[in-house]
Amino acid sequence: LCATSAEHKLLVIGPTEPWTVREKLCLATSVMKSGDQNWVSVSRAIKPFAEPGRPPDWFSQKHCASKYSELLETTEAPK
Numbered sequence: 001l002c003a004t005s006a007e008h009k010l011l012v013i014g015p016t017e018p019w020t021v022r023e024k025l026c027l028a029t030s031v032m033k034s035g036d037q038n039w040v041s042v043s044r045a046i047k048p049f050a051e052p053g054r055p056p057d058w059f060s061q062k063h064c065a066s067k068y069s070e071l072l073e074t075t076e077a078p079k
Contacts, residue, residue: 019067020051022049022051023046023049023050023051024067024071026045026046026049027042027046027064027067027068027071028068028071030042030045030046030064031068033045036065036068039061039062039064039065040061042061042064042068043059043060043061043064046059046064047059
């Protein structure tokens with residue numbers, strides 16, 4: 001089976017290595033401050049917190065939005 005172009009883009013949208021807990025916390029904190037529609041500000045704010053050796057586009061706007069969406073899906077709402 002061949003993946004469609006859209007499916008292929010979804011598969012390669014984010015970094016393959018996992019984000020650290022620290023990076024996820026920085027992302028969540030930045031989204032709390034800037035909102036989930038301002039990915040330019042979110043990306044810019046958390047770039048200094050990248051782990052050593054991360055590629056330059058690790059905190060790109062698309063990767064930040066994708067990771068935040070993933071965090072929302074995997075986090076249970078408080079009861």
